[in-house]
Amino acid sequence: MNNFYTPIAVLVFCVAALGAALWSFQPDDTSEDLNGNITDSGAAETTDPGADTSRQTPMTACNALGTPIPVIRESSILENPKIVAALKDEITDQTVSSLIHDAPEDLGNSAGDRLKGMVWIPGGIGIIGSDAGPPDETPPHPVALDGFWMDITEVTNAQFKEFVDATGYVTLPEKPPELRSLKPGFPRPEQILEEFNKPGSICSRPIDSLDEIDPEKGAYSWWQYIPGANWKHPEGPRSTIDDRMDHPVVHVTWLDAVEYAKWRGAALPTEAQWEYAARGGLDGKSYPWGNDRTPNGEWRQNIWQGLFPVDDKGVDGFKSTAPVATFPANAYGLHDMSGNVWEWCSDYYQPDYYTVSPPKNPPGPKESFDPQEPGIIKRVQRGGSFMCSDEYCVGYRVSARMKGEEDTGAFHTGFRCIVTPFMLRTAR
Ligand SMILES: [Ca+2]
Numbered sequence: 001m002n003n004f005y006t007p008i009a010v011l012v013f014c015v016a017a018l019g020a021a022l023w024s025f026q027p028d029d030t031s032e033d034l035n036g037n038i039t040d041s042g043a044a045e046t047t048d049p050g051a052d053t054s055r056q057t058p059m060t061a062c063n064a065l066g067t068p069i070p071v072i073r074e075s076s077i078l079e080n081p082k083i084v085a086a087l088k089d090e091i092t093d094q095t096v097s098s099l100i101h102d103a104p105e106d107l108g109n110s111a112g113d114r115l116k117g118m119v120w121i122p123g124g125i126g127i128i129g130s131d132a133g134p135p136d137e138t139p140p141h142p143v144a145l146d147g148f149w150m151d152i153t154e155v156t157n158a159q160f161k162e163f164v165d166a167t168g169y170v171t172l173p174e175k176p177p178e179l180r181s182l183k184p185g186f187p188r189p190e191q192i193l194e195e196f197n198k199p200g201s202i203c204s205r206p207i208d209s210l211d212e213i214d215p216e217k218g219a220y221s222w223w224q225y226i227p228g229a230n231w232k233h234p235e236g237p238r239s240t241i242d243d244r245m246d247h248p249v250v251h252v253t254w255l256d257a258v259e260y261a262k263w264r265g266a267a268l269p270t271e272a273q274w275e276y277a278a279r280g281g282l283d284g285k286s287y288p289w290g291n292d293r294t295p296n297g298e299w300r301q302n303i304w305q306g307l308f309p310v311d312d313k314g315v316d317g318f319k320s321t322a323p324v325a326t327f328p329a330n331a332y333g334l335h336d337m338s339g340n341v342w343e344w345c346s347d348y349y350q351p352d353y354y355t356v357s358p359p360k361n362p363p364g365p366k367e368s369f370d371p372q373e374p375g376i377i378k379r380v381q382r383g384g385s386f387m388c389s390d391e392y393c394v395g396y397r398v399s400a401r402m403k404g405e406e407d408t409g410a411f412h413t414g415f416r417c418i419v420t421p422f423m424l425r426t427a428r
């Protein structure tokens with residue numbers, strides 16, 4: 001396996017989408033991914049914001065699972081205000097003058113309903129990406145975005161129930177699997193393995209000891225396809241959301257999230273909108289509030305503390321999802337842009353998209369390409385989840401990119417919506 005793919009292999013097990021891999025799981029095929037090659041940490045010294053994205057990601061020695069821990073450099077060129085200013089100067093005056101910065105004054109009659117629970121994200125120029133993390137975050141680059149409204153919180157179970165009650169909508173994890181994420185022209189399995197060929201979704205199995213992890217299965221030792229798991233039953237048929245209506249909805253596939261958004265007259269954010277909003281006007285920082293993960297010793301994100309995947313000590317107060325907005329908002333008024341649940345974006349995933357994305361309102365690539373699984377259609381996920389540990393996955397960094405199969409949900413993946421001024425002028 002090319003070393004370029006190693007960081008993706010390391011991070012992939014934090015992601016929702018394991019579905020197609022599970023359908024055809026063969027230990028011999030995946031052991032290389034799970035073990036990954038440790039690369040030279042000297043590669044971390046690259047500081048060129050236009051650095052070749054095929055450079056190797058620096059890795060330390062292995063963690064307790066035998067997988068390399070992704071090294072995140074403590075310093076970034078973006079700490080230099082002159083570099084940030086120079087990057088922003090790459091955006092032409094003409095582009096800047098054409099941006100929608102402030103919310104329109106005349107919002108129309110339906111705006112109050114459509115914008116409920118949302119906040120205006122002022123348009124402007126922000127720096128997207130980072131030189132401190134995996135290659136798919138590079139190069140850090142300026143984007144010019146029109147302003148938009150965004151959900152203050154992840155979509156909750158109560159909100160999703162409103163949609164289901166109004167429409168009778170049935171999510172994909174509630175239906176028999178159909179492998180919708182397989183690209184045309186790629187080989188299809190003759191049949192879905194019996195254990196996966198029933199409605200269900202992906203959960204994490206409690207592990208009491210690292211000894212329970214099968215070296216051949218690696219991460220598949222704790223990720224499990226659970227028949228009967230869906231948004232109403234997050235851990236399987238015997239679990240409920242009755243006392244979790246203010247928690248983020250989970251086990252919603254990208255395709256389901258899009259249907260919910262349409263119903264609300266909204267959309268999923270582009271990846272650029274998501275990161276721009278998550279930064280809250282702070283360029284080049286690691287988290288939505290700055291560079292200190294726990295300012296004054298205070299946790300501002302629901303992630304995993306302790307030995308992963310055995311012992312989540314729940315130091316932040318939660319060992320699973322937290323009620324939305326439990327943790328403080330960023331400067332734009334957005335909660336849980338780091339941690340709690342991963343959030344779907346509208347974009348297809350391509351690891352090198354930042355090398356070719358347009359400077360104004362980047363819409364995402366025209367098609368998906370994940371070099372690790374080129375035959376699977378994947379969409380971007382952002383923000384990390386309660387399953388992210390600094391020993392294994394650092395997806396809670398504001399620049400961290402993730403991907404998931406668009407037809408697959410998981411118990412740590414949700415979403416939030418946006419509305420643009422243009423959308424507000426059009427019928428729902
Ligand atoms: Ca937690």
Ligand SMILES: [Ca+2]
Binds near residue numbers: 343384
């Ligand atoms: Ca989140």
